[in-house]
Amino acid sequence: MASDDGFSDFFYTAPDGLRLHTRIYGEANTSGWPVVCLPGLTRNACDFHELALYLSQDAERPRKVIAFDYRGRGRSDYDPDISHYNVGVEAGDVLAGLSVLGIEAAAFIGTSRGGLIIHVLGALRPAVLKAIVLNDIGPVIEAEGLAYIKIYLDRSPTPKSFDEAVGAQRRVHGGDFPALADADWARMVAAICRETEDGWVPDFDAALVDTLAGADFSKPLPDLWPQFEALAAVPLLAIRGGNSKLLSAVTLEDMQKRHANMEAITVEGQGHAPFLETGNLPEQIAAFLDRAESKSFNSKA
Template identity: 80%
Template sequence: MSGHEGFSDFFYAAPDGLKLHARIYGEANSDAWPVVCLPGLTRNTRDFHELALYLSSNARTLRKVTAFDYRGRGRSDYDPDISHYNVGVEAGDVLAGLSELGIEEAAFIGTSRGGLIIHVLGALKPVMLKAIVLNDIGPVIEAEGLAHIRSYLDRNPKPKTFAEAVDAQRRVHGAGFPALSDADWSRMVTAICRDADAGWVPDFDPALVETLAGVDVTKPLPDLWPQFDALAAVPLLAIRGGNSRLLSAATLEEMQKRHPGMETTTVEGQGHAPFLETGSLPEQIANFLDRTEREVVPK
C-alpha cells in the first residue's frame, strides 16, 4: 500500500524462496521508461528515496521507479548461507523481482555494487537495459577503495544516539566528502542505519562483512572490461566522485574511449559514492533519461 512517504512496499520470493523487498514510486506512471535503482554493497532502497521522488513526482517526465533491497539488506530477509551474498545471486534476485512486476525493459541506475550487477544483467538479459547510469563504479575496482570500505566496515562503531551516528559517519567519510551539508550527513545516517535497542546500527546482515575477508587488496582485482564492452550499444551516463578511491579518473577515461557515446560527470567535493540527490544530479539524470528516450523512441 502507498503511504505518505510517496512509495509502496513490494515483497516477493527470490528463486530460492528468500523473502525480498523493493520500493515502488510513481506506480501509475506508465508513459515513459521505468527506472530501476540498485544500491551499493551494504546499502538499501533508502539511498534512492529523494532521487526516486524527484523522478516519479517532480521531473519533466514522470517515471515509475523501483528500488531494490538485496538479500541481507534493508527489509529483505537475511540469508543463512553468506555465500549467497554475491553479485550473481543478487542479479538473479533482481530479475525475479522485475519478472513479478512485469518490467521487461527499463533504465537502470546502479551505485557501486549496483553497477556491477548491471554489468551482469547486461550478460544475462541485454534487451532489458534501455539506458544506464553508473554511480562511481566501472569495470575496474581500485584495491585501495575496497580496502577503505573493508576497513570502516570492520571497525563497526556502535553509536547510541542519532547525533553519535552522524558524528561517526563524518569521522569515517568526512575527508572525502567536504561538500556535504549537515542535512546531507543526517540523511545519510537515516538511509544506512536503523534505530534499534542497541542504538543506531547498520541496516544490513553483519555477516555480509565476512564476504570481503578473503579479498586480497594488495593485488589488482579482476576487471569487467568484457562485460562493459558488451554494453557499448546502451546509452550510458557515468558519474564519478572527484575524491573517489574506487573509480579512478584513468578508468573513467578508458571507459569513454571504449564507449564513445558515454556521458560523464564528476562530482567535486564527494568521494565514493556521490549522493545522487545532491546538487544538480537529479536534473542531470532526468535530462539524460529524457534525451535518450527521445532519441530511441521519437515522439
Template identity: 70%
Template sequence: MSSNPDFSDFFYAAPDGLQLHARIYGEADSGNWPVVCLPGLTRNARDFHQLALYLSTRVKHTRKVIVFDYRGRGESARDPDAANYNVGVEAGDALAGLAALGIEEAAFIGTSRGGLIIHVLGMIRPAILKAIVFNDIGPVLEAAGLAHIQSYLERTPTPKTFAQAVDAQRRVHGADFPALTDSDWERMVSALYHLTDGGLMPDFDPRLADAVANLDLTQPLPSLWPQFDALAAIPLLAIRGANSKLFSVETLREMQKRHPAMEAITVEGQGHAPFLETGDLPDNIATFLDRAEQLS
C-alpha cells in the same frame, strides 16, 4: 503490497524462496521507461528516496521507480547462507522482482555494487537495459578504494544516538565529502541505520563484511572490461566522485574511449559514492534519461 504516502512496499520471493523487498515510487504507468535503482554493497532502498521522488513526481516526464533491497539489507530477509551474498545471485533476485512486477525493460541506476550487478545483467539479460547510470563504479575496482571499504566495515560503529552516528560517519568519510551539508549527513545516517533496543545498528547482515574482509588486495583484481564492452549500444552516463578511491580517472577515460557516446559527470567535493540527490544530479539524471528515450 503495503502503502506509504511516497511509495509502496513490494515483497516478493527470490528464485530460492527468500522474501525480498523493493520500494515502488509512482504507481501509474506514465508511458516512459521505468527506472530501476540498485544500491551499494551494504546500503538499501532508502539511499534513493529523494532521487526516486524527483524522478516519479517532480519532473515533466515522470517515471515509475523501483528501488531494491538486496537480500540481507533493509527490509529483505537475511540469507542463512552468506555465500549467496554475491552479484550473480543479486542480479537474479532483481530479475525475479521485475518479472513479478511485469517489467521487461527499464533504465537502470547502479551505485557501486549496483553498477557491478548491471554489468552482470548486460551479460544475462541485455534486452532489459534501456539506459544506464553508473554511480562511481566502472569495470575496474581500485585496491585503495576496497581497502578503505575494508577498513570502515571492520570498525562499523554501533552508536547509541543519532548524533553519535552522524559524528561517526563524518569522522570516517568527511575528508572525501567536504561538499556535504549537515542535512546530507543526517540523511545518510537515516538511510544506513535502524533503531534497536541496543541503539542504532547498520541495516545489513554483518556477514556481508566478511566477504570484503577476505579479499586479498595484494593480488591483481579481475576487471569487467568484456562485460562493459557488451554495453556499447546502450546509452550510458557515468558519475564519478572527484575524491573517489574506488573509481579512478583512468578507468573513466578508458570507458569513454570504448563507449564514445557515454556521458560523464565529475562531482566535486564528494568521494565514493556521490549522493545522487545533491546539487544538479537529479536534473542531470532526469535529462539524460529523457534524451536517451527520445533517441531510442
C-alpha cells in the same frame, strides 16, 4: 498504494524462497521508461528516496521507479548461507523481482555494487537495459578503495544516539565529502542505519562483511572490460566522485574511449559514492534519461 512518503512497499519471493523487498515510486506512471535503482554493497533502497521522488514526480515525464533491497539488506530477508551474497545471485533476484512486476525493460541506476550487478545483467539479459547510470563504479575497481571499505566496515561502532551516529559517519568519511552539509549527513544515517535497543546499527546482515574476508587487496582486482564493452549500444551516464578511491579518473577516461554512447560527470567535493540527490544531479540524471529515451542522445559514434 503509495504511502505518505511517496512510495509503496512491494515484497516478492526470490528463486530460493527468500522474501525480498522493493520500494515502488509512481506506481501508476506510464509516461516513460521505468527506472530501476540498485544500491551499493551494504546499502538499501532508502539511498534513492529523494532521487526517486524527483523522477517519479517530474512534471513532464513522471516515471515509475523501483528501488531494490538486496537479500540481507533493508527489509529483505537475511540469507543463512552467506555465499549467496554475491552479484550473480543478486542479479538473479533483481530479474525475479522485475518479472513479478511485469517489467521487461527499464533504465538502470547502479551505485557501486549496483553497477557491478548491471554488468552481470548485461550478460544475462541485455534486452532489459534501456539506459544505464553508473554511480562511482566501472570495469576497473581500485583495490585501495575496496580495502578502505572493508576497514571501515570492520571498525564500525555502535553509536548510542542518532547524533553520535551522524558524528561517526562524518569522522570516517568527512575528508572525502567536504561538500556535504549537515542535512546530507543526517539523511545518510537515516538511510543506512536503524535504531535498536543497543543503539544505531547498520541496516544489513553483519555477515556481509565476512564476504570480504581473505581478499588480497595488494593485488589488482579482475577487471570487467569485456562486460563493459558489451554495453556499448546502451546509452550510459557515468558519475564519479572527485575524491573517489574506487573509480579512478584514468578508468573513467578509458570508459569514454570504449563506449561511444557515454556521458560523464565528476562530482567535486564527494568521494565514494556521490549522493545522487545533491546539487543538480537529479536534474542531470532526468535529462540524460529523457535524451536516451527520445533517441536524441549525443552519440560519439
